[in-house]
Amino acid sequence: MEMEQEKMNLSKELNPDSASYNCSACHGDETWSYNHPIRGRAKSRSLSASPALGSTKEFRRTRSLHGPCPVTTFGPKACVLQNPQTIMHIQDPASQRLTWNKSPKSVLVIKKIRDASLLQPFKELCIYLMEENNMIVYVEKKVLEDPAIVGDENFGPVKKKFCTFREDYDDISNQIDFIICLGGDGTLLYASSLFQGSVPPVMAFHLGSLGFLTPFNFENFQSQVNQVIEGNAAVILRSRLKVRVVKEPRDKKTAIHNGLSENGLDTEGGKQAMQYQVLNEVVIDRGPSSYLSNVDVYLDGHLITTVQGDGVIVSTPTGSTAYAAAAGASMVHPNVPAIMVTPICPHSLSFRPIVVPAGVELKIMLSPEARNTAWVSFDGRKRQEIRHGDSISITTSCYPLPSICVCDPVSDWFESLAQCLHWNVRKKQAHFPEDEEDQNEEDS
Numbered sequence: 001m002e003m004e005q006e007k008m009n010l011s012k013e014l015n016p017d018s019a020s021y022n023c024s025a026c027h028g029d030e031t032w033s034y035n036h037p038i039r040g041r042a043k044s045r046s047l048s049a050s051p052a053l054g055s056t057k058e059f060r061r062t063r064s065l066h067g068p069c070p071v072t073t074f075g076p077k078a079c080v081l082q083n084p085q086t087i088m089h090i091q092d093p094a095s096q097r098l099t100w101n102k103s104p105k106s107v108l109v110i111k112k113i114r115d116a117s118l119l120q121p122f123k124e125l126c127i128y129l130m131e132e133n134n135m136i137v138y139v140e141k142k143v144l145e146d147p148a149i150v151g152d153e154n155f156g157p158v159k160k161k162f163c164t165f166r167e168d169y170d171d172i173s174n175q176i177d178f179i180i181c182l183g184g185d186g187t188l189l190y191a192s193s194l195f196q197g198s199v200p201p202v203m204a205f206h207l208g209s210l211g212f213l214t215p216f217n218f219e220n221f222q223s224q225v226n227q228v229i230e231g232n233a234a235v236i237l238r239s240r241l242k243v244r245v246v247k248e249p250r251d252k253k254t255a256i257h258n259g260l261s262e263n264g265l266d267t268e269g270g271k272q273a274m275q276y277q278v279l280n281e282v283v284i285d286r287g288p289s290s291y292l293s294n295v296d297v298y299l300d301g302h303l304i305t306t307v308q309g310d311g312v313i314v315s316t317p318t319g320s321t322a323y324a325a326a327a328g329a330s331m332v333h334p335n336v337p338a339i340m341v342t343p344i345c346p347h348s349l350s351f352r353p354i355v356v357p358a359g360v361e362l363k364i365m366l367s368p369e370a371r372n373t374a375w376v377s378f379d380g381r382k383r384q385e386i387r388h389g390d391s392i393s394i395t396t397s398c399y400p401l402p403s404i405c406v407c408d409p410v411s412d413w414f415e416s417l418a419q420c421l422h423w424n425v426r427k428k429q430a431h432f433p434e435d436e437e438d439q440n441e442e443d444s
Helices: 002-011 116-132 141-145 185-194 221-229 409-420 434-443
Strands: 078-080 098-100 106-111 136-140 163-165 178-183 202-206 235-238 241-247 266-268 271-278 281-285 293-299 302-315 338-346 354-357 362-366 374-378 381-386 391-396 401-404
Touching: 106 116, 106 185, 116 136, 116 178, 116 221, 136 141, 141 163, 178 185, 185 202, 185 271, 185 401, 202 221, 235 409, 241 281, 241 381, 281 293, 281 391, 302 362, 338 391
Parallel strands: 106 136, 106 178, 136 163, 178 202, 202 401
Antiparallel strands: 078 098, 235 401, 241 271, 241 391, 266 271, 281 302, 281 374, 293 302, 293 362, 302 338, 338 354, 362 391, 374 381
């Protein structure tokens, strides 16, 4: 009903006197006003939310109406620069550029752990940010516990200026203006996991093994960082999945006290409920069992199939080039609003990967006939067992991850396909020699 109501609202003429518009796909999280275009940092919606001036009837769509409107304010100070050509509340993804409401002052630096080759780039970057740009630098506490950093006396004065945090203990979501990642794709996934709501812009340097999601080279990092600080950069909004895991209570440890379980998780109807924001994929597999996994997949409340095989992958377009690609899924550009459902070694010759519209709700449960439990992981982390009665609900999140581009979203993506995955690399077919071509023409 929410989707039908939203489509009815969109089909009406845009009336300047209307009070506000609510995106039902975002469940009321976002509201924007027709007669008060938003300027600067918005409390409820981004710069791209207001319609273009001088146009009240025409609109163009660049994303599926089934998908939730992405929140395009990122952290305390960043947002997508308003495009004057925007007529509807979603602008052309190819024209999305970063801008700042206020100059950024704090940056989170994420470094790949246990990699000695990253210590020198990490030190150079932090010194540059603090001394040249007078910025507040946040790092995870365990990064500074590296013996090479502890024993470096020259780095000592800089190390004392760091603001530190611990994952799962400290909430830094409202203190970070933008993020810099040093390492491989895993650093970007880790950055996503730290922010369960709005994510600050992420600048990822390729210092790892693959680097599909990390487009920047570190050699000239100073000029590149300066461009981002000045707001001169293109961004790609990588959609994430909002995942809700509901479990049946099975022991005394999950006793309910004032609406919370003893481990601090939300509860609903006596059940444990945990929520995650996922950038790449949710993987449901058979775990250590030798039996086939046997899980039912529902789409908007309707049973669409039962997966009998090693498992199933539910991925974003960003995740379509990761585990899903290895399992036979198509590679989908991150600007495409979609969710991929890919079986893992299905025991069926006709079970092909499918793509469904962003915004639908997928629900996955163990089949009543399942001989064993299943296991689920989120971007390769938080792995846990799923038993009979438990459920996993998955839909598109309205909080994308804004990834800063070197050039633009299209060029960067195809460059990564070519450089990292060697997409369609093949020796070119040789042309016929001229005398052979003449001979063929005579024969014909």
